[in-house]
Amino acid sequence: MKDFINRLYRNHSLIYKGLLFICTTVLIVYLFPKSGKFKYSFEKGKPWQSENLYAPFDFAVKKTESEIDIEKQxxxxxxxxxxxxxxxxxxxxxxxxxxxxxxxxxxxxxxxxxxxxxxxxxxxxxxxxxxxxxxxxxxxxxxxxxxxxxxxxxxxxxxxxxxxxxxxxxxxxxxxxxxxxxxxxxxxxxxxxxxxxxxxxxxxxxxxxxxxxxxLAKIVYTRGSIEKGTLIVSKGEVVEGDKYQALKSLQSEYESQVWSEASYNWVLFAYALLVALVLLMLLLFLRKYRETVFENNTKVTFIFFNISLMIFITTLVVNYDSKYIYIVPICILPLVFKAFFDARLGLFTHVLTVLLLGFIVPNSYEYLFLQIIAGIVTILTVSELYKRANLFISVGQITFIYIVAYFAFFVIHEGSVETIKWQTFIWFVLCGLATLFVQPLIYVYEKLFGLVSDVSLLELSDTNSKLLKELSNKAPGTFHHSLNVANLAEASANEIGANAMLTRVGALYHDIGKMKNPTFFTENQSTGINPHDELSSKESARIITDHVINGIEIARKNNLPDRVIDFIRTHHGTSIVYYFYMKEKKDLIEVDKKDFSYPGPKPFSKETAILMMCDSIEAASKSLKEPTSTKIDAFVENIINKQVKEGQFLNANITFKEIESIKKVLKRKLANIYHLRIEYPE
Structure with a gap:
């Protein structure tokens, strides 16, 4: 029994995902329309594309809605x-x-x-x-x-x-x-x-x-019947008039018969299989390409919640009146996922959600085409969501794509623009305006799920914030160092396509732990007195390495997001405080490296790896004497190569090519910082 409980505990994350998967599948199937699907697709005024259709059973031909309305009137x-x-x-x-x-x-x-x-x-x-x-x-x-x-x-x-x-x-x-x-x-x-x-x-x-x-109750809603085996429509024949009404009647009768009590469970099971298949594809995508997201149950819950929410809203609109279907701002979905995760995950999830919505909406092919195209445009056009102008421009482009695609579909179906429904364009405009609601929605999601978007990162990057002001007052040298590191890290992130805003914010806060003992760090020693002179090497190393733990504590007290705290935890990895380690080694034969090592962990993303490189380069660059381009190049190569050799980047998804690109950026930036000046005459 104890082993069983231990096994459950070890696998609790997978069990939770399994339960979430089952609950989401059941909810979505419950929201689906309670009817079967007619296996033939046809449109009024268009040729019948399938083979000759014979009546599979006896059924009554229903009157059109206009005929019934006339009778009632x-x-x-x-x-x-x-x-x-x-x-x-x-x-x-x-x-x-x-x-x-x-x-x-x-x-x-x-x-x-x-x-x-x-x-x-x-x-x-x-x-x-x-x-x-x-x-x-x-x-x-x-x-x-x-x-x-x-x-x-x-x-x-x-x-x-x-x-x-x-x-x-x-x-x-x-x-x-x-x-x-x-x-x-x-x-x-x-x-x-x-x-x-x-x-x-x-x-x-x-x-x-x-x-x-x-x-009114005596009104007959049918006009004759068609016997089993009767030819309804031939291949290539135009579907219109009585034939169209016969097909609509057959479709209605077929769907009502399919969703009968006898076959209810089978149809329900078939729907559940399709929904489960779609959600399984999403989980497999996360497991293979977004492992950090997959391991985080909160993020997986957030993704499943948004998919269910969009299906729920669309179902409500379709049940009320399907002509308003295009008012539902489906493009909010990729915008939200891009804000919290990345573009590829946003587009993949958007496409899967639209596939599920195809079971609910009328004219499913047209709907799928419009929404997938709009989702692609959303992903390609929206960048730096925290800039309000970018969102307005993107919404305008999305609305334009909707209108163009709908216009093209209408012309294909009708062959002219004379009977076009101009009010549908109003629905697209309203959909675009509703998409602007993504900004307050992102804020709500941040509070509910504890996620961080670029909007929050922009707020955190303000140097007038309470925590950064406290850092500049207590440890001005560290604050200046953090600003320099932030500039180097942001440029490096832009070079390799990493999240530049996240990297900059992480760099600004990575050394806040030094506020606890600011004078023990050389950049804050303005009097020339070094307090380490009175301490042993081991004590000095402990104070130095503790700034990581202290930084995490301060960050937690100030409610910094976990994504930012990750930079504090990893910016030194498991490296050694080399100066005090070598000093201790002179006095003792055997020295335990653990006493002089940072607690880690090692960087586990491109952004945290960038910070580690830039932090080391910026701090060590202060010791350069009479820097030249040759010295700077060798200096950058030595420090980063040493980190690579120590295996500090093994857990980060960063390539050698990207590391080389970062080296070039750092060499160029340091050359600009330490550029030589001509001597001016006195």
């Missing part, structure tokens, strides 16, 4: 409006008029015979309540069909124009009065009837909507 336009009738209102109004005729009409209508007045009043009431008076005004068209409901029974049908609205009461009264030659009494009649006329018809919205929904 026709039903909505012809839908009957149902109104509830209050049949007590009319008799109530007649009763009120009858009472007024007996008691209250002597003054206003004294010149009209009561019999005539009775006839006119009843006729006005009959006209108003022939179909009914509306309780409120509606905006329905006049020819809209209506039905009047008296309780549960339909009383009569008609048009909406038959109903009387509030504003039509006066014209109806006027029409009856004209008929009987009583127009001079219009004001009196209007005043009379407005006192007791009441609406008796109200719209029954719930019943009207229910009837309409029942009618």
């Amino acid at each position: 026709t039903l909505i336009n012809n839908a009957v409006l149902y109104f509830d009738l209050d049949n007590t209102v009319e008799s109530k109004v007649k009763s009120i008029f009858k009472n007024k005729l007996k008691n209250d009409l002597s003054g206003s209508f004294s010149s009209i015979k009561p019999s005539v007045l009775n006839i006119v009043g009843k006729e006005i009431i009959s006209e108003l309540y022939a179909f009914g008076i509306l309780s409120e005004n509606y905006t329905f068209p006049s020819d809209k069909i209506i039905a009047i409901l008296d309780g549960r029974e339909k009383k009569y049908d008609g048009f909406f124009s038959n109903l009387v609205e509030q504003g039509e009461i006066t014209p109806i009264i006027d029409k009856v009065l004209v008929k009987h030659g009583l127009t001079s009494f219009k004001t009196n009649f209007v005043a009379l009837f407005f006192d007791f006329i009441e609406p008796n018809v109200v719209l029954n919205k719930s019943f009207t909507d229910k009837v309409l929904q029942d009618e």
